[in-house]
Amino acid sequence: MARSDLVKALMRSHQHGDDRAFHTAAEAIIEDERRKRHDLLADDLAAILEDPAAKRRPLQVSSLTPLPKTRDEHPLLSIVQPSVSFQDLVLSPPISEVLASIVDEFRLRSQLRAHGVQPRSTLLFVGPPGTGKSMSALAIAGELGLPVARIQLAVVVSSYLGETARNLEQIFRFLETGSWVLLFDEFDLLGRERADRSDHGELRRVVAAMLQIIDEHHADSLFIATSNHPALLDTAVWRRFDDVVEFDLPDKATRVALIRLKLRGVRHRMDITATASAMDGYSPAEIESACLNAIRLMVRRNEQTVASEHMAYGMEREEARRRASSSSPG
Ligand SMILES: Nc1ncnc2c1ncn2[C@@H]1O[C@H](COP(=O)(O)OP(=O)(O)O)[C@@H](O)[C@H]1O
Ligand SMILES: [Mg+2]
Structure with a gap:
């Protein structure tokens, strides 16, 4: 060549x-x-x-298999080797505890099975955008040393009519070759479909089929679905999961911890408690974004320390962005 x-x-x-x-x-x-x-x-x-x-990095048998694709060559999933762990997350204690217990159960799965009990392996993460649902899925995978297979629901169902079953089969044949965290973001696409009946329940069938196949064949994988709009999911769907974890906007103590985390590695001098109070209602992603804007301003000004004026600027930009996105259509 x-x-x-x-x-x-x-x-x-x-x-x-x-x-x-x-x-x-x-x-x-x-x-x-x-x-x-x-x-x-x-x-x-x-x-x-x-x-x-x-x-x-553990060698995945699946890495020896080509990625499953639709008939017109769109990859049905993407593989991510996560580089994050629980250390990169700040969550309220009850959520941290659930996530840690899921990791423990996965590690102890043979012992659990010896007692006739399955580890929890299908999870639904719900809550406002930017609260760390997707990142938690990556961190769980990071803790377990598993790759993440991210499924594009829209791709699975949007190709030619009647191809969905074939796509699913491709995905599952691929997944059977290894152990994964199977991540299914924006799971509520399902509920949107119910509002608009035009696609004849295709998504619902897909999800039901996925959950069933996971139940039956994927003892060594975790399935995590996330949704910002849980109201769109009906209770029958909720019941299919082994557990549902509700992510919340951070309280003040959690915001303090988040600010510290996001400014880790940068010199700073400011009243972090006061800053955390001013960030009431911010999601972790918004806190991160405000901190990054503050650091950018510090660098642009050729300064060495993040101070409250940089942070005030960072928050102002973040709030401007929030206003713009809330007035945008859709
Ligand atoms: N709890 C958290 N702790 C630390 N960083 C977070 C947290 N939640 C969100 N972030 C930051 O915001 C980004 C977007 O979060 P993401 O996990 O995609 O939110 P969600 O899936 O809930 O919408 C993450 O990549 C991370 O940098
Ligand atoms: Mg997400």
Whole structure:
């Protein structure tokens, strides 16, 4: 293969999370360098490829399988190797506890089964946007060392009529090759469909089929659905999950912890308690965004310390954005 094709293959394999294709391309590049008598470079590349530190990531059998795609070649899911853990999250104690217990149960699943009990493995995370639902799913996966398979519900059902069943089968054949956190964001798409009956219950069937297959075949995976609009989900859907976790806007103590976390690594001098009081009603994502704006202002001004005036600016920008989005249609 020509060098340009190898580089393309390398990048494509990365985008698709395809480890096997990545290794094939990388090895071909190393071989190519050896042929050109660039032995030092070839040795360096081989050392990078074999780096034992990188092997911490458990090898997923599934990474040897190509990603499932629709008939017109849209990937039905994307694979993420999460780089976050519980340390990156600030949650109220009851929520932290549930998340930790889920991780424990997954780790103890064989012992639980020996007692005739299944670990909780299908979860619904509900609550306002920006409260850490998706991030918690990633953090659970991070804690367990599992990759996340993120499903695009719209892609699963939007392709040609009658292809949904085939798409689902593709997804599940793929998932059977490994152990995953299967993340299903914006699960309430389901409820929106009920309001507009035009697509004949397709989404509902998809979700029912998914939950059933997970119940039956995916003992070694976790299934997490998230929704900002739980009112759109009917109780029959709620009941299908082993547990439902309600995420809340942070109280003042939690906001203090969030501000500290988001300013970690930056020098700051301000009254954090007062700032947290002023951020009443902010979601964690909004707190993060205000802190990032404050840091940006500090850097633009060539200053070294985040102070309350930077934070005031950060909050002002965040509030302007909130006003703009609440007046936007949809
Ligand atoms: N509880 C939290 N602790 C720390 N950071 C958070 C938290 N919630 C949200 N964030 C930040 O906001 C971003 C968006 O949060 P996300 O998990 O996508 O919210 P949701 O899925 O509830 O809408 C996250 O990537 C993270 O940077
Ligand atoms: Mg989300």
